[in-house]
Amino acid sequence: MSGLIDGLCEKYSTDYQRMATALDQALAEIDRLRLENANLRVELHDLRRRLQDHELRMLRRAERDALLLGALWFSGGYTSKRQAQSIGLGENRWCLARALLTFGGAISKRTKTVRVQTPAQWETAVSCGVRIVAAEGVDLLKRASYRHNHPRRKTGALGGASGGALIGANTRHSTSERGAR
Numbered sequence: 001m002s003g004l005i006d007g008l009c010e011k012y013s014t015d016y017q018r019m020a021t022a023l024d025q026a027l028a029e030i031d032r033l034r035l036e037n038a039n040l041r042v043e044l045h046d047l048r049r050r051l052q053d054h055e056l057r058m059l060r061r062a063e064r065d066a067l068l069l070g071a072l073w074f075s076g077g078y079t080s081k082r083q084a085q086s087i088g089l090g091e092n093r094w095c096l097a098r099a100l101l102t103f104g105g106a107i108s109k110r111t112k113t114v115r116v117q118t119p120a121q122w123e124t125a126v127s128c129g130v131r132i133v134a135a136e137g138v139d140l141l142k143r144a145s146y147r148h149n150h151p152r153r154k155t156g157a158l159g160g161a162s163g164g165a166l167i168g169a170n171t172r173h174s175t176s177e178r179g180a181r
Contacts, residue, residue: 101125103129
């Protein structure tokens with residue numbers, strides 16, 4: 001509300017009726033914003049109660065990463081896994097962001113192509129995806145991500161496969177003896 005009186009005096013210094021009308025409109029707008037703020041706080045409290053801290057951070061990170069992919073897409077850059085890794089977005093986070101975009105409708109589920117035409121549509125799709133995942137739970141996002149559905153193979157103590165063999169111990173796979181048995 002700071003500057004409300006100064007603004008009214010500058011704009012309507014001689015027309016008191018218009019000043020009173022503008023003041024009523026400004027106060028109504030302030031009341032509307034306070035109500036909206038209270039509703040958003042209740043919604044945030046609900047989301048935090050439904051999602052654990054880790055899950056909420058995962059959802060927010062996926063939202064940020066999906067917006068970053070949109071910025072890359074609309075600036076003419078590539079949004080592949082390899083390009084995303086070059087800007088610090090690992091494969092897990094890339095996969096979660098793509099799943100969020102699929103839920104929001106920015107990416108076709110069947111053909112995996114981008115379906116939106118403008119950055120505003122991309123942002124709307126991201127927020128829609130966030131709402132869907134928040135309502136259904138973060139498990140929905142995890143199930144949609146192949147990286148979370150199929151975890152990597154565990155490695156042994158020596159860094160090899162789970163059977164304990166060192167990586168590269170199979171000579172059939174070396175380039176010099178390709179095809180040898």
